[in-house]
Amino acid sequence: MSGSKQLVVIGNGMAGVAFVEQLLKHRLRYEITIFGDETHVNYNRILLSSVLAGEKSIEEIELNGLEWYQKNGIRLQLGVRIVKIDPQGKTVEGEDGSRTRFDKLVIATGSSAVVPPIPGCEKDGVSVFRTLDDTRWMMQRAASGVRAIVIGGGLLGLEAARGLQLRGADVTVLHLAAGLMERQLDLTAGAYLRAKIEALGIRVRTSCATKEICGDGRVEAVRLENGELLAADMVVIAAGIRPNAEIAKQAGLAVNRGIIVDDRMRTSHPDIYAVGECVEHDGQTFGLVAPLIEQGKVLASVLAGNAEVAFRTSITATKLKIMGVDVFSAGLTEAKAGCEEVRFEDPALGIYKKLVLKNNRLAGVILAGDASDSHRYMEWLREGTDLTAKRRQLLFPDPAPDHGASIAQMPDSETVCGCMGVTKGAIIAAIHERGICTMSQLKECTRASTGCGSCSHACESLLKAVAPGFEEEGKKTICKCFPFSYDQLRDIARSQQLRSVQQIIEIYGNGQGCEICKPALSYMVDMLWCGEHEEDRSARFINDRVHANIQNDGSFSVVPRIRGGVTSPAELRRIADVAEKYNVRMVKITGSQRIDLLGVKKADLPKIWADLGMPSGQAYTKGVRMVKTCVGTTFCRFGTQDSIAAGVELERRLENLFTPHKLKMAAVGCPRNCAEATVKDIGLVGNEGSWQVVVGGAAGKTVRRADLLVTVETTQQAIEAAELFFQYYRENANYLERTYDFVERVGIEKIRRDTVYAPENVRRAILDRLRKSKAIARDAWLERDEPAHPTQFIQIEPMPQPLPAAAP
Amino acid sequence: MHKKHWIAIGPTTHIPVREGRAVRVGTREIAIFNLGGRFVAIDNQCPHKGGPLCDGIVAGTAVVCPLHGWKIDLAAGNVVKPEVPVCVETFRTRVDENGIVFVERPSRELALEDGEVAA
Ligand code: SRM
Ligand SMILES: Cc1cc2nc3c(=O)[nH]c(=O)nc-3n(C[C@H](O)[C@H](O)[C@H](O)COP(=O)(O)OP(=O)(O)OC[C@H]3O[C@@H](n4cnc5c(N)ncnc54)[C@H](O)[C@@H]3O)c2cc1C
Ligand code: SF4
Ligand code: FES
Numbered sequence: 001m002s003g004s005k006q007l008v009v010i011g012n013g014m015a016g017v018a019f020v021e022q023l024l025k026h027r028l029r030y031e032i033t034i035f036g037d038e039t040h041v042n043y044n045r046i047l048l049s050s051v052l053a054g055e056k057s058i059e060e061i062e063l064n065g066l067e068w069y070q071k072n073g074i075r076l077q078l079g080v081r082i083v084k085i086d087p088q089g090k091t092v093e094g095e096d097g098s099r100t101r102f103d104k105l106v107i108a109t110g111s112s113a114v115v116p117p118i119p120g121c122e123k124d125g126v127s128v129f130r131t132l133d134d135t136r137w138m139m140q141r142a143a144s145g146v147r148a149i150v151i152g153g154g155l156l157g158l159e160a161a162r163g164l165q166l167r168g169a170d171v172t173v174l175h176l177a178a179g180l181m182e183r184q185l186d187l188t189a190g191a192y193l194r195a196k197i198e199a200l201g202i203r204v205r206t207s208c209a210t211k212e213i214c215g216d217g218r219v220e221a222v223r224l225e226n227g228e229l230l231a232a233d234m235v236v237i238a239a240g241i242r243p244n245a246e247i248a249k250q251a252g253l254a255v256n257r258g259i260i261v262d263d264r265m266r267t268s269h270p271d272i273y274a275v276g277e278c279v280e281h282d283g284q285t286f287g288l289v290a291p292l293i294e295q296g297k298v299l300a301s302v303l304a305g306n307a308e309v310a311f312r313t314s315i316t317a318t319k320l321k322i323m324g325v326d327v328f329s330a331g332l333t334e335a336k337a338g339c340e341e342v343r344f345e346d347p348a349l350g351i352y353k354k355l356v357l358k359n360n361r362l363a364g365v366i367l368a369g370d371a372s373d374s375h376r377y378m379e380w381l382r383e384g385t386d387l388t389a390k391r392r393q394l395l396f397p398d399p400a401p402d403h404g405a406s407i408a409q410m411p412d413s414e415t416v417c418g419c420m421g422v423t424k425g426a427i428i429a430a431i432h433e434r435g436i437c438t439m440s441q442l443k444e445c446t447r448a449s450t451g452c453g454s455c456s457h458a459c460e461s462l463l464k465a466v467a468p469g470f471e472e473e474g475k476k477t478i479c480k481c482f483p484f485s486y487d488q489l490r491d492i493a494r495s496q497q498l499r500s501v502q503q504i505i506e507i508y509g510n511g512q513g514c515e516i517c518k519p520a521l522s523y524m525v526d527m528l529w530c531g532e533h534e535e536d537r538s539a540r541f542i543n544d545r546v547h548a549n550i551q552n553d554g555s556f557s558v559v560p561r562i563r564g565g566v567t568s569p570a571e572l573r574r575i576a577d578v579a580e581k582y583n584v585r586m587v588k589i590t591g592s593q594r595i596d597l598l599g600v601k602k603a604d605l606p607k608i609w610a611d612l613g614m615p616s617g618q619a620y621t622k623g624v625r626m627v628k629t630c631v632g633t634t635f636c637r638f639g640t641q642d643s644i645a646a647g648v649e650l651e652r653r654l655e656n657l658f659t660p661h662k663l664k665m666a667a668v669g670c671p672r673n674c675a676e677a678t679v680k681d682i683g684l685v686g687n688e689g690s691w692q693v694v695v696g697g698a699a700g701k702t703v704r705r706a707d708l709l710v711t712v713e714t715t716q717q718a719i720e721a722a723e724l725f726f727q728y729y730r731e732n733a734n735y736l737e738r739t740y741d742f743v744e745r746v747g748i749e750k751i752r753r754d755t756v757y758a759p760e761n762v763r764r765a766i767l768d769r770l771r772k773s774k775a776i777a778r779d780a781w782l783e784r785d786e787p788a789h790p791t792q793f794i795q796i797e798p799m800p801q802p803l804p805a806a807a808p
Numbered sequence: 809m810h811k812k813h814w815i816a817i818g819p820t821t822h823i824p825v826r827e828g829r830a831v832r833v834g835t836r837e838i839a840i841f842n843l844g845g846r847f848v849a850i851d852n853q854c855p856h857k858g859g860p861l862c863d864g865i866v867a868g869t870a871v872v873c874p875l876h877g878w879k880i881d882l883a884a885g886n887v888v889k890p891e892v893p894v895c896v897e898t899f900r901t902r903v904d905e906n907g908i909v910f911v912e913r914p915s916r917e918l919a920l921e922d923g924e925v926a927a
Contacts, residue, residue, distance in 0.1 A: 348845035502826075512868030515877065519865075538826035542863035542874045545827075550874050554860040791822045796831040796840075799816040799908070 004031045007303075008092055008102035010082045010247070012036025014045055014289055015276025016108030017064055018420075019296030021447070024072055026304040032074045033100060035092070037081035040132050041066055046289060046419070046452050048135045049156075049321050052163030055483040058132065063450060085251035087269045104271050104303065107259060109244035111277040111287075116151075116239050120213030126235045129160045141234045144168035144495060149222050149232040151210055153180040155320055157238035158193075161202050162322045164236070166508075168495060172203040172230060174210055174222070176239075184318045184329035185366055188345075192352045192368040196325045200507050243278045243285055258285045263310035265299040275299055281311060288316045289419045289451050297421075315381050317418060319371065319454055323483055324511040328371035331381050332356045332364030339363060344395045353395050360388045375458075379414055407461045416458050419451020427462055437469040478735075479516035481509040486734045490524055499525055500534035513539070520735035523622065523658060527730055530769070531776040537788055546793060547780040548605055549620035551598065555585075556605060558597040559619035560612050561655060564629040564647040564667075565593030565675075571614070578611045590619075592626045592664065593675075606784035606793055615655070615779040622736070623658040624665075627651040628676065632669030632686065639669035641686025646715045647675075650684070650722060656777035660733040660742075663726070678706050681739040682722050687711075691718035695725050695751070696743030704740045707748040710756040724755040724763060727770040814910040820903055823847070828862035828871065836914050838899060841866060841882055848882045849899040849911045855880075855887060861896070 007023075007030040009016045020032060036042075042064040050056040069076045077094070084093040085107075091099050113128030115121050125141070127134050142148060142164040150161045153175030165171045173180075179190025180197070194204050209225035213235055222230045243258035254260040254268035258280030265273045275295040277286050286292060291313060298311040317330035335341045335356050344353045349369065355377070356364035362380040367373065380387065387394065410416075412425035430436055430446045442459060443449055449456045464470050478486045489504065498504050501521040505513040513521075518539035525533040537545050548556035560575070575595055579587045585599025594617055600608060609616075618624055627650050630636065632643030647667035654665075666677035667684040677683030679699035683706050685692040690711055697706030710721050728751065733742040743751065755766065787793065815833055823829045823842040830837050830852050837852040839862035848869075852861050859875035866872075870881050870888055879889035885898040900912040 349843075510868075514867040515865040515872040515879075518867075536826075538824060538866060541865065545863075550860075550863065552857070552875065554858070554863070554875075789824050791824075791829055794829075796818055796822060796829050798831060798833060799818050 004029045005103040006030070006101055007032045007104045007106070008100055009034045009106045009108055010085075010092065011108035011110055011244075011276065011278070012038065012042055012076065012078065013108060013110045013276065014042065014063070015110065015292040015296055016106065017042040018293050018447075019106060019108065019275050019299055020072075020074065021064075022297050022300035023303060026300055028304060030104070030303075032072075033077065033102075034069075034074060035077045035080050035082050035094065035100075037079065037095075038131055038133070039079045041069070041076070041078075043132060044450060045131075046321075048129070048132065049159035049163060050453070050483075051132075052135050052138055052160065053166050053323075053483075054163075054488070055323075058136075082247060085247055085253075085272070087251050087253070087272060090271065102271075104273070106299065107248055107267070107272065107274040107278060108276040109247070109278045111241040111243045113237065114240040114242050115237055116210075118151075118210050118213060120215070120219075121237065123213055123215055123219050124217060125215070125219030125233065126213060126237065128237050129156055130241075138164060138234075138236065139167065142167035142169040145170065146233045147231055148172070148234045148236065149174060149230060150236045150238060151222075152238035152240070153177075153204065153206065154183065154238060154240070155181060155318060157236075158197060159321055160236050160238055161197070162200065162325075164234075165200065165202055166492075169234075172205065173197070174208045174224070175204065175206045176209055178207050180204065180206065181318075181320070181327070181329075184333065185327070185368070186333050186354065189327070189329075189352050189354065189366045189368045192350060193320075193325070193327055196350060196369070200322075200325070241277065241287060243280065245278055248272075248274070248278075256280050261311075263298075263312070264302045265295055265311060266302075273299055273302075282313060284313055286316075288318065290314075290316055290421060293420050293451075315378075317374065317378055319374070319452060321452060321454070324506065324509060326367065326369055326371040328365070328367040328374040330365050330374075330378060331362070333366060334364075342394050355394055357387065360386055360391075362387065375410075375414075378418065382415070407458055408465065416462070417446075417448040417451065417455045419455075420447045420449075422446050422448035424462065427459065428466055431463065431467045435469075437463070437467045438471050439463065478520060479514055481505065481512060481514050481517050484508060486520060486524075489521070490528070493521075493524060494528055499529050499532065501525060501536045501539040503534075515541075519544070519622075523660065523735055526658060527773075530772045535788075537792075543620035545788075546602055546605060547616055547620060547783065548600065548602075553599075555599045555601055557619070558584075558600050558605070558608055558612075559590065559594055559617040560614035561617040561626075561651075562594040562614075563651040563655075564627055564644055566629070566644060566648065567595075574612060574614075578608055581611065582608055592619075593628045594619075594626060602793055603795055606787070609781040609784045616781040618656070618780070621658065622661050623663070624651075624654045624656070625662050626664060628664075628666040628680070630668045630674040632667075636669055638672060639686070640688045641669050641684075641691060642715070643667040643669040643675070643684070643686055646684055646686075646691075646718065649715075650719050653719065653723065653774070654726060656779055657726075657730075657773060659726075659730055660735050661738045663729075663739065665722070679703065680706065682706075682725060684718050684722065689713065691715065693718050693721040693725070693756075696739045696748070698738065698740035702740070704744075707743055709748070709752060720767070721756050723770055724766055725751065727766050727773075728755050730773075731769075813913050814902065815913050817909045817911055820847070820907045820909055823909070826866045828864065828866070830860065830862040831911070833911070833914060838911060838914070839871075840901065840909065840911060841871065843869065843882070847901040847903060847909050849901050850880070850882060850885055851897040853896070854878055855892075855894040855896055 012034050044061040044063050047061040081095040082092045083095050091101050093099050113130045146169045148164045148169040148171045150157045150173045153173045161171045161173045179187045180193045211225045212223040214221045222232050245255045245259045248259040249255040259274040261274050261279045267274050276292050298309050301309040315331050320327040339356050339358045342355045351369035354366045361384050365377040410424050414424050416424050436442050449459045519541050522539045542550050582604050584597045588596045590596045627647040629644045629647035633639035634644050663681045665682040666675040666680045668675045668677045669686045677685050679697040683694040692711050693709045694706035695709045698704040712718050825842050825844045828839045828841040838849050839852040840849045854873040856878045859873040863874045864871040870879050872879050881888050885896040887894045902910050
């Protein structure tokens with residue numbers, strides 16, 4: 001061995017490895033050995049909740065890959081538990097019998113979950129929530145219909161409960177104290193949180209003590225102190241943590257609740273140090289990463305010979321990581337003597353904010369329902385800002401136009417990533433000096449956003465604003481309101497039987513929704529449940545609330561259905577009469593072989609539809625537009641197929657249905673293609689004795705020749721092939737994906753195998769689902785007689801004003 | 809005095825949850841939204857090109873204009889997306905014990921109603 005000194009780290013977790021990363025920056029000549037009793041490389045423990053919730057994969061939360069250890073010459077001993085420290089002989093002893101000498105030892109053993117002395121905790125089906133293996137176990141067990149009980153309603157317990165529930169389990173949280181997260185929240189905030197959690201479909205019992213976990217070898221139920229028995233298939237205990245200080249104690253080091261360290265992270269032995277949740281500093285133990293990362297920095301600096309540094313406990317903040325449930329807390333939770341409280345409450349919106357002030361400086365903050373200002377409060381807390389001048393705007397800042405602007409206003413010294421302690425200035429410097437332009441580069445280089453991840457938006461805004469070559473990356477979510485893609489949400493909605501848009505937004509999203517996800521989800525629930533969904537007009541674009549296309553001046557256009565483009569003198573007369581009666585601004589032949597009445601007032605829509613007596617042409621929606629036809633064998637000297645009859649029949653079969661994007665079709669009597677069938681979403685191209693069914697064509701923003709789906713003999717077969725493709729597209733495309741993109745993405749070969757060449761029973765099933773949807777599809781214009789809401793088409797007029805006496 | 813400030817619009821049930829409706833008050837058109845237990849009112853004209861905000865999709869406490877997607881905060885009236893320093897006028901609302909929604913009379917209208925000049 002070289003002359004380098006031996007540095008041994010016990011514990012391959014967040015604090016230990018963060019310390020080693022810092023140490024490497026100082027380029028000291030240490031030979032480093034890390035022991036870790038888990039069998040994984042260092043991962044982000046904080047994000048186990050996100051893995052459980054399905055928002056992140058296990059690979060995504062890895063912090064240091066094996067290459068990192070190799071590249072930095074670190075000996076990694078995975079799966080080896082250190083059972084003994086010999087401070088005199090300066091060795092550590094592994095469970096495997098190995099003995100390793102050290103010059104300096106760093107204990108970073110973290111903490112363990114506390115298992116309360118409840119009889120039955122050893123039974124199969126009971127677990128704590130601390131490690132990746134615990135998480136894997138929970139992911140395997142939790143499934144639809146499984147009854148899960150979580151003991152403990154703190155941060156960890158609630159995140160566990162949510163994760164289990166997202167996997168389909170039926171979850172109850174049992175909490176000993178009167179309020180949830182009582183160590184970080186006051187009772188009022190606890191009640192707000194409880195309402196939110198219950199709204200997600202999780203049962204909560206507070207002031208509830210568990211007496212026993214029952215079952216014959218395996219969990220069957222949980223008995224409460226009051227004798228009540230709750231059936232359970234699995235139990236997760238999240239009742240707090242205890243520092244892993246046992247080996248230090250046995251080695252004779254000073255230990256109280258944790259391993260006692262001084263300001264320089266030194267234990268009672270001069271060559272043994274400790275960082276992380278296993279330590280106790282100044283009478284305090286730790287449960288959040290931010291101070292632990294700070295400890296690592298201090299220790300690295302100490303080992304580098306820096307005499308000045310000292311660890312100081314700073315104020316830490318807790319943020320619940322459940323999408324849509326905003327809870328934030330830092331500092332004091334209750335006003336003590338000499339403090340005052342400032343509060344805001346809006347029960348209807350579920351918002352509660354409380355500030356504890358002392359001498360006009362912030363001493364504590366609790367936010368429930370809206371934690372968007374947490375940054376500002378943390379800064380006030382850390383800096384001890386004098387708030388005298390701000391007394392009037394404590395709870396309501398001047399609205400920052402958006403994050404981009406608020407990040408611009410932020411001073412360089414302000415902390416962006418609280419977990420890793422990275423300032424705005426440090427991020428900007430890294431961007432300029434290292435040419436960073438993606439989030440992963442930023443994470444790698446500065447470690448910002450590798451903790452709880454709540455600053456990722458801020459980091460991204462900074463990157464966007466400062467990095468010239470900013471590149472967006474990461475997995476595609478449906479929009480900013482959800483951590484899931486459209487595909488994932490569809491699976492969730494199907495398996496969880498979610499039938500309303502608002503429900504999905506509240507349970508799986510941010511509780512608000514936006515103009516992107518709402519229409520997409522509206523389509524999704526409609527398609528999934530074939531009408532057995534809860535129709536929510538507020539989630540639809542205005543076109544789909546009033547069944548007409550909105551125009552640049554706020555008026556609407558009316559395009560009645562003219563199947564196959566075939567009309568009659570009587571119909572034309574009626575259209576003409578209507579156009580005159582309602583003073584329609586323009587009558588126009590559209591590019592889809594039908595007629596458009598443009599410039600109609602919203603209030604006139606129902607009357608016009610009634611006078612026309614024609615069904616909606618769905619020209620305003622993501623649905624079946626039209627089937628264009630050519631004259632075919634009926635008139636044309638080259639005609640080989642009756643394209644008019646085929647087109648009209650196809651339109652009848654599919655009209656009034658909705659699709660991921662608009663869907664246009666055409667049927668032509670021969671390959672001369674006069675109605676442009678080869679550039680439509682679905683086209684029927686007639687030949688002597690056969691039809692070609694083509695799909696995925698386009699002649700809009702781009703031009704794409706449709707792919708041949710199948711060649712068949714009869715018109716019936718052609719229509720059936722078209723229907724198979726139509727329903728397949730409805731069920732499998734992403735919202736707003738036209739067939740030309742869908743066919744390219746999936747590939748025509750696969751589409752053929754899954755539709756026209758699929759086994760008989762599969763084809764039947766597809767067609768059955770289509771028939772089911774069709775059976776309940778209605779002409780939307782019938783809402784002229786039965787409006788979805790009394791004021792659907794109405795411009796409200798103020799009421800006759802009440803008499804002065806009755807006036808408010 | 810109060811009478812002049814508050815205009816009765818109609819029963820709360822006339823505005824479905826998370827939707828808006830336009831109401832004409834004198835020469836102005838006001839969009840009133842039902843945010844579920846809370847009513848907010850803003851000028852119905854989008855500051856971009858005059859789109860009817862009452863027809864927009866509600867996203868939390870903001871509305872998205874149906875024409876080109878500008879996003880306007882319903883409480884403060886400021887444009888949230890894109891970043892432009894423009895505001896829409898907002899009006900206070902209240903619901904009385906009979907479930908009638910009232911909106912505060914726009915100041916410009918008030919001047920007219922006060923009538924000294926108009927009369
Ligand atoms: C009225 C009409 C133009 C006309 O006067 O002929 C029309 C009007 C509009 N088209 Fe179109 N398209 C019309 C035929 C077409 C055609 C021709 C056809 O259907 O054979 C095409 C090319 C085929 C196609 O769909 O790809 C066409 C390709 C588009 C596109 C580009 C689609 C693409 O992905 O390439 C858009 C934009 C979009 O959908 O994103 C569009 C969007 C629009 C919208 C709806 C824009 C909007 O969102 O407001 C226009 C509504 C104007 C209004 O105020 O009412 N319109 N549009 C035609 C109505 C057809 C009908 O009876 O339903
Ligand atoms: C589900 C969950 C969610 C969390 N959410 C947040 C959050 O949102 N924000 C936040 O700030 N914090 C959060 N935390 C806490 C955060 O993860 C911890 O503060 C942090 O991981 C502690 O780091 P550590 O290195 O001290 O301990 P650990 O990460 O636990 O690392 C210690 C390692 O040492 C190993 N070890 C122990 N004894 C031995 C031995 N004798 N020999 C060898 N190896 C040993 C352990 O197995 C472990 O791998 C969360 C924790 C969990 C479990
Ligand atoms: S496509 Fe064929 S049948 Fe149709 S009009 Fe042209 S030539 Fe005639
Ligand atoms: S008019 Fe409102 S966004 Fe253009």
